Amino acid sequence: MFWTDRHLTPDDLTKTLRRDVAEGLAAVPKTLPPKWFYDQRGSALFDRITRLPEYYxxxxxxxxxxxxxxxxxxxxxxxxxxxxxxxxxxxxxxxxxxxxxxxxxxxxxxxxxxxxxxxxxxxxxxxxxxxxxxxxxxxxxxxxxxxxxxxxxxxxxxxxxxxxxxxxxxxxxxxxxxxxxxxxxxxxxxxxxxxKSRERLLAAYDDSRGVTAEFNRNVLHVVNRGLDADFEPDAFDHVACWNEESEWVEMRLRARERQRVHLTALDLTVDFASGEDVRTEISAKxxxxxxxxxxxxxxxxxxxxxxxxxxxxxxxxxxx
Structure with a gap:
């Protein structure tokens, strides 16, 4: 026996993306939820991450x-x-x-x-x-x-x-x-x-081959496609850091220079200062x-x- 319940439609996902991005980019500091990493490309990149020596x-x-x-x-x-x-x-x-x-x-x-x-x-x-x-x-x-x-x-x-x-x-x-x-x-x-040790944790989220960096930047590709935005993913650096007080790893995207991004579907323009971070994930330990x-x-x-x-x-x- 096999059957499917659909509590989410493509239109629901679009509405959720619009809400998450609008709220996240208005927050201080700016955020984007990690669930938007996982389009087809993002899922393939994460599968590669799971096979990396650093990712235990x-x-x-x-x-x-x-x-x-x-x-x-x-x-x-x-x-x-x-x-x-x-x-x-x-x-x-x-x-x-x-x-x-x-x-x-x-x-x-x-x-x-x-x-x-x-x-x-x-x-x-x-x-x-x-x-x-x-x-x-x-x-x-x-x-x-x-x-x-x-x-x-x-x-x-x-x-x-x-x-x-x-x-x-x-x-x-x-x-x-x-x-x-x-x-x-x-x-x-x-x-x-x-x-566990800070060194092992950070290595797992910032591998030497740069696969995690591409996975992190993929959220910007998803936003560009879903909201007719003009992020330049390569203009953001991948950053992983350990928050000792909260005991979680944070993944961020850091603007390399001052830039302005237009999100046509939201009728929204967002400015980024040089060095400004967007938090894309926390991973609590x-x-x-x-x-x-x-x-x-x-x-x-x-x-x-x-x-x-x-x-x-x-x-x-x-x-x-």
């Missing part, structure tokens, strides 16, 4: 899932996997295989904003698991958590340290929203990048005590904590 998070999370997926699904007691921000499926399959091994796999709900990419990936997975129902949800999980399918006993997974792209206030709101949509006994699985506290405030109880052998990345299971 994907390998570390995969190792943790490979070693502990069986323990995780036993502790969860679930029969349906809901994946928020569903990717290409490599990590997904580790959880699906663990569910199938204990004869409890009934359903899979991949959730993402990119409908075409999502359906292609879900179709491949459905072919591998013909007895599993696949319910695709084209949705923004930050806005549509209450609309997601509720059938079965669900394990809701947010992997890749995606929640680290939120500020602490954003994490609190998101965790509270998720808790409000989940039934007693259902579980949330978070993949979290852990605090976590400590166990802080994670437990944030989950507890949202009403969750931690049921398990697993890491990769190098203890770079954690998988935390929390129950409603």
């Amino acid at each position: 998070p994907t390998r570390a999370e995969h190792a943790a899932l490979h070693n502990h997926a069986g323990e995780i699904v036993r502790a969860a007691g679930a029969d349906t996997l809901v994946e928020l921000g569903s990717g290409s499926g490599e990590k997904t399959r580790l959880l699906l295989e663990a569910l199938r091994a204990r004869a409890s796999l009934n359903g899979f709900v991949p959730v993402d904003v990119s409908g075409e990419f999502l359906e292609e990936a879900a179709t491949r997975i459905a072919a591998e698991y013909p007895d599993m129902r696949v319910h695709v949800a084209v949705a923004d999980f930050e806005r549509h958590a209450h609309l997601l399918p509720t059938r079965g006993r669900r394990l809701v997974a947010m992997l890749g340290s995606t929640i680290g792209n939120q500020t602490p206030e954003g994490r609190r709101a998101l965790l509270a929203d998720l808790h409000g949509t989940m039934a007693p006994g259902e579980t949330l699985l978070l993949g979290l990048d852990l605090v 976590f400590r166990r005590d802080r994670v437990s506290s944030e989950l507890a405030r949202a009403g969750f109880t931690v049921r398990g904590w697993w890491t990769d052998p190098g203890e770079d990345f954690a998988l935390v299971l929390a129950e409603v």
Whole structure:
């Protein structure tokens, strides 16, 4: 069984882009949300990033899932996997295989904003698991958590340290929203990048080959195309820095010289001073005590904590 719910249309995405860019470029300092990195080119660039020697998070999370997926699904007691921000499926399959091994796999709900990419990936997975129902949800999980399918006993997974792209206030709101949509006994699985040395963190977000820099500048290509803007991406330098107080990596784009950008679709003109930054991403790094506290405030109880052998990345299971 395979079907799709569409809570986002192309027109919805355009409206969201318009709002995000207008609000972000009016802010001090200027910002652009990281979700706009991921058009087709951006997704391909990120896939290259995950294979770079400096970028440890994907390998570390995969190792943790490979070693502990069986323990995780036993502790969860679930029969349906809901994946928020569903990717290409490599990590997904580790959880699906663990569910199938204990004869409890009934359903899979991949959730993402990119409908075409999502359906292609879900179709491949459905072919591998013909007895599993696949319910695709084209949705923004930050806005549509209450609309997601509720059938079965669900394990809701947010992997890749995606929640680290939120500020602490954003994490609190998101965790509270998720808790409000989940039934007693259902579980949330978070993949979290852990605090480590500044040198390793910055290398992961500023690789020697410049792939991350191209990925960062891709957001300007997306804005140009979507809002008829005239950003010159090569006129901005990629900058990665470690915020010690907040314990997160920031990615920024820094104007090399004074410039003026026109966004025709917004009837907006924006000036940039030489050296001015636009923050395009935060990537929070976590400590166990802080994670437990944030989950507890949202009403969750931690049921398990697993890491990769190098203890770079954690998988935390929390129950409603």
